[in-house]
Amino acid sequence: MEHIVIIGNGISGVTLARHIRKLSDKKITIVSGETDYFFSRTALMYIYMGHMKFEHTQPYEDWFWKKNRIDLRKAFVQHIDTDKKTLALDDGDLLTYDKLVIATGSKPNKFGWPGQDLDGVMGMYHKQDLENLEAYAPNNKVCKRAVIVGGGLIGIELAEMLNSRNIPVTFLVRESSFWNGVLPEGESVMINRHIKNHHIDLRLSTNLKEIKSDSNGKVKSVIIEETGEEIACDVVGLTAGVSPNIDFIKSSNIETGRGVKVNRYLETNVPDVYAIGDCAEQHEAIGNRRPIEAVWYTGRMMGETLAQTICGNRIQYKPGHWFNSAKFLDIEYQTYGWVFSKPKEGHAHFHWRHADDTKCITIEYDISTNQFVGINTFGIRMRHETFDTWLTENRDVDYVINHLSEANFDPEFYSHYETEVLSAYNNQLQTA
Structure with a gap:
């Protein structure tokens, strides 16, 4: 056999x-x-x-x-x-x-930082990482502060976890704005504000220089590359990608x-x-x-x-249209198709943000053909199947904007905001 x-x-x-x-x-x-x-x-x-x-x-x-x-x-x-x-x-x-x-x-990536293998340093990928976190950060009495290094999705998840136990968090992000290699500027800046609103000490354009040890081989502090500042901490989360x-x-x-x-x-x-x-x-x-x-x-x-x-039916891997979802603290994020941090050549972005600063939409489209290329949504749930169909059908951006209510997973949202999104889109077209 x-x-x-x-x-x-x-x-x-x-x-x-x-x-x-x-x-x-x-x-x-x-x-x-x-x-x-x-x-x-x-x-x-x-x-x-x-x-x-x-x-x-x-x-x-x-x-x-x-x-x-x-x-x-x-x-x-x-x-x-x-x-x-x-x-x-x-x-x-x-x-x-x-x-x-x-x-x-x-x-998890490690970049040869001095002290990266000390007790109290961990990633957040394996079950063993969870066990380490429970051991070194069970509460805010044992762990007076945690430092997270790396500004991706795992980093924000770890920040939320520690935050849930009232453990103070300093978040070191190498980029000038959170996840700005992936998110367009309006979205990235909104998430920066959201992180700070949760009383997380977000440090942008900041790199780790080294992790310092106490006399027992456990983390006691980190040193910042740019300023030499020493931040006392009991846990260091390394979340700079995988x-x-x-x-x-x-x-x-x-x-x-x-x-x-x-x-x-x-x-x-x-x-x-x-x-x-x-x-x-x-x-x-x-x-x-x-x-x-x-x-x-x-x-x-x-x-x-x-x-x-x-099992004998040799077929190619065909993943179809790109999609993904994540959570930034309590803001849900979904993406369908392709929305680049900066529009690709010949493309443009339409961006709408709600006044409460926790909901926004960015749509990428082709300027010459008006073809819909992709959408990012924050704080709004959309239906995967609907966008998958529209991408397959090569719908234009006007069609998508005018039919957003069909894609919405949460009808309450659109009874409030659909008109506002459409109005913002029409205003952008008139001033373009």
């Missing part, structure tokens, strides 16, 4: 295993050293904030794996021998495969760049070896997407796609 071995029990690997089982009777083994069972990584923050327990983040009961004949092996892979088709595990065992799938996800977790692969014959290199079929350069999820890097990016996508839903889609290929 053909043996499929999957390294990694995140959303990609588990989705793949489930779909292979739906399609076949192949032998399936998932190898992971992080946790016994699959859990929803995006829910870690809600455990710390008291909204759920860890067992609530596990979508499948423990019996699910045995019932579906998916073997779970708690171990880390140390080396892959693609000639012999074996994996060397850290417990000394060798595991043999017929087909191998690498789904090892990401690890990188593919592939160090153990580099000694094998599998081609790597930043991630494991794959083609459109998610195949590596070695027959019978594949990669999916955060650790996979497309040889050529798909449309405007990045070659590596650390996004939950694309990991799931890769798992579903590769299951078909492994």
